[in-house]
Amino acid sequence: MSPYPARTTEAGVVVVQPDGRLNMVAAPSLRRQLHALVDGGNSKVVVDLSKTEFIDSSGLGALISGLKVARQAGGDLRIAAPTRQVVTVLELTNLNRVLRAHDSVDGAFDDQP
Template sequence: MTEFGVETRADGVGVVTPEGRLNMVSARRLREVLVGLVERGTSRIVVDLGETTFVDSSGLGALIGGLKTARQAGGDLRVARVSPAVLSVFELTNLDRILRPRPSVDGAFDD
């Protein structure tokens, strides 16, 4: 089962770190975590995929849903530290153009 690290930094950015597989089973929990952050007032979110070993269409759907939720609240969702295996899925689906992976969590909102 995928574990999720969740923290809100001093600068107001929420960081979610899924550890393991981001698939049909864990995508629902990711959606809940992202919506919960936004509901508590954290609309700038970084999903740190450095510990994510696999992502399927359900996981991608959860990320896109989180992006939509964050943007509707006036924020944004960024992904960082994307592993090569997960990046290849992003590239195959062209989601790397929408979620534009960042090299680090700390610099995800620097632009």
């Protein structure tokens, strides 16, 4: 599976936008992409979940793995614009406490210089 669309904002934040189903088939690709971005020096990452219609434990694992490597590199991984299904899964697993959803990609890092 090829990497998901990614772009860099003017503030130097990399935005990755997975689409469709983020399950055991797609999650390894996202995990590799997030690790490659951080390894390449991009420690501030936003995952735009506005086009992700489904997420399972594998998808959550990819996000947590990306969060871990970003924080180890001195940055952070944030999620933005999750769909209702994604929000429900985050709430059911209590991961909404670790991966707080932001309304928009542009506002995800507003609290940092």
